[in-house]
Amino acid sequence: IIPPISLSTTFKLAPSGKADSPYYYTEAGNPTRTALEENLAALENAGHCRIFPSGMAAIFSITMLVKSGEHILADEDIYADTISLIKKILQPTHGIEITFTEFTDIYAVKKSLKENTKLVFFESPTNPTLKVIDVEEVTKTVKNFNRDICVVVDNTFISPYFQRPLSFDVDMVIHSCTKYINGHADVLMGAVMTNCEKLDQHLYQMQKCTGSVPSAFDCYLVMRGTKTLHVRMRTHMENAIAVAKFLETCNQIEKVLYPLLESHPQHQIHMKQARGMSGMISFYIKDDEDGSATKMFLNNLQLIQNATSLGAAESLIVRCDMKYEEFSPPLRKGVANNLVRLSVGLEEKEDIIEDLKQALDSITDASGNLESKSGDNHSDFELINSTKGD
Numbered sequence: 001i002i003p004p005i006s007l008s009t010t011f012k013l014a015p016s017g018k019a020d021s022p023y024y025y026t027e028a029g030n031p032t033r034t035a036l037e038e039n040l041a042a043l044e045n046a047g048h049c050r051i052f053p054s055g056m057a058a059i060f061s062i063t064m065l066v067k068s069g070e071h072i073l074a075d076e077d078i079y080a081d082t083i084s085l086i087k088k089i090l091q092p093t094h095g096i097e098i099t100f101t102e103f104t105d106i107y108a109v110k111k112s113l114k115e116n117t118k119l120v121f122f123e124s125p126t127n128p129t130l131k132v133i134d135v136e137e138v139t140k141t142v143k144n145f146n147r148d149i150c151v152v153v154d155n156t157f158i159s160p161y162f163q164r165p166l167s168f169d170v171d172m173v174i175h176s177c178t179k180y181i182n183g184h185a186d187v188l189m190g191a192v193m194t195n196c197e198k199l200d201q202h203l204y205q206m207q208k209c210t211g212s213v214p215s216a217f218d219c220y221l222v223m224r225g226t227k228t229l230h231v232r233m234r235t236h237m238e239n240a241i242a243v244a245k246f247l248e249t250c251n252q253i254e255k256v257l258y259p260l261l262e263s264h265p266q267h268q269i270h271m272k273q274a275r276g277m278s279g280m281i282s283f284y285i286k287d288d289e290d291g292s293a294t295k296m297f298l299n300n301l302q303l304i305q306n307a308t309s310l311g312a313a314e315s316l317i318v319r320c321d322m323k324y325e326e327f328s329p330p331l332r333k334g335v336a337n338n339l340v341r342l343s344v345g346l347e348e349k350e351d352i353i354e355d356l357k358q359a360l361d362s363i364t365d366a367s368g369n370l371e372s373k374s375g376d377n378h379s380d381f382e383l384i385n386s387t388k389g390d
Contacts, residue, residue: 006031011024026216028207036051039226040177044164046193050200052214055176056085062119062152062203065202071096072096073117074122077123078154106134117149123154125280129339130157132267134269135153151172158277159175161233172194177222185312233276235346240279253360254285255283258277259277280343283340284338285340287338297340301356314347315344
């Protein structure tokens with residue numbers, strides 16, 4: 001019922017000197033790792049899965065498909081460390097050409113494709129501005145230009161429970177298993193799923209030749225996490241819908257970004273390609289240039305922890321510009337010092353909302369010029385319960 005943890009780094013060989021089983025050395029294969037890879041492949045409806053010690057290790061292994069002189073086309077709004085990998089290592093050291101463009105604009109994607117384009121990379125929803133990219137439309141555009149271009153989607157922000165990009169002819173799907181798939185903020189791991197045997201063999205060689213594999217114990221922990229993925233994701237979504245609707249009532253908030261809200265600019269696209277949404281919300285706080293109101297809000301939170309990462313049982317919040325300060329536009333587009341990213345956890349939604357309310361009220365109390373749209377005629381109880389049943 002529970003797959004055993006195989007801690008051995010080496011396995012007994014037959015008298016002939018050949019492997020007596022599918023395993024001979026843990027870089028090349030481990031029974032616990034195999035069990036998790038089969039598990040994750042099933043979640044994404046994929047034929048193959050390879051796991052790595054981190055999400056960035058998984059992304060790096062994919063980029064090793066691209067040779068010097070070839071071209072990567074990427075969305076402008078992707079994880080900051082992915083941008084750093086491309087700009088600081090792949091471009092200067094490996095001689096790889098790179099173009100960043102706006103993937104919500106199909107014409108811009110088409111115009112940016114080149115004869116030497118090898119890899120197209122994007123996230124949906126994106127980190128941190130939660131743009132939703134039409135996965136099917138982008139993939140179709142790329143494949144019509146050149147069927148051999150590899151299309152890669154980072155699906156970390158929504159999990160395979162709500163979205164499966166391989167069904168839209170995508171070549172590879174990435175997950176930082178550190179986030180929702182594990183769900184408990186105690187494992188660092190990445191995964192790549194594909195239906196292509198050739199791509200899977202490339203990933204296997206990256207595991208084997210670079211030793212880029214996670215421990216058996218970490219594999220066991222992530223397998224345990226997958227057993228509750230469906231339950232956790234439904235609760236993350238239920239809580240996030242309530243929180244997002246509450247935030248839209250607050251006069252201290254400039255804008256709320258959550259794909260299930262009808263106010264989201266790509267709401268209809270999200271509803272077409274996904275069957276729900278995770279607990280990820282980003283929102284802009286009304287603030288001065290110095291970001292003092294945003295800092296005050298973050299400092300006054302009590303239940304919600306000011307910490308990076310996401311997808312854990314605990315609600316986590318972070319100011320989005322921390323990792324993007326070194327980048328110039330357009331890679332900072334939308335990432336201002338008043339943009340915060342909230343990973344809504346599994347606590348009672350009433351408690352999450354109450355914590356947000358008291359922290360936002362601290363801004364009002366300090367400035368004296370902001371009032372809640374809900375007014376003084378609504379009690380906290382009424383405000384919280386207005387979100388129930390959505």
